[in-house]
Amino acid sequence: MFTTAYKAGAEWNESFWSNEKFDALLVAARSELDEAKRREMYQEMQTIVSFEGSTIIPMYNNYVMALSNAVATPEKVSNNWNLDGFRCVERWWFA
Known part of the structure; x- marks a missing residue:
């Protein structure tokens, strides 16, 4: 989902949100073999999207x-x- 909707230039990135640190983490996490490090990277990306992203989620x-x-x-x-x-x-x- 990160690649599809949040990466800069992604087709579903309708708000045109862009964050260089997020994109770098996304690329690095895809090739990270250490599961613990990869988990930390995805958690950091989730935090970035949550606090700086452009998606408004009104309810769950x-x-x-x-x-x-x-x-x-x-x-x-x-x-x-x-x-x-x-x-x-x-x-x-x-x-």
């Missing part, structure tokens, strides 16, 4: 995952959205 969704044998679903369930394309109320039933 809370997700709950639960499993039950008491709920049945059709044989085919949509995989493009959560909860069967948000049609779970229409298509799921109690077994």
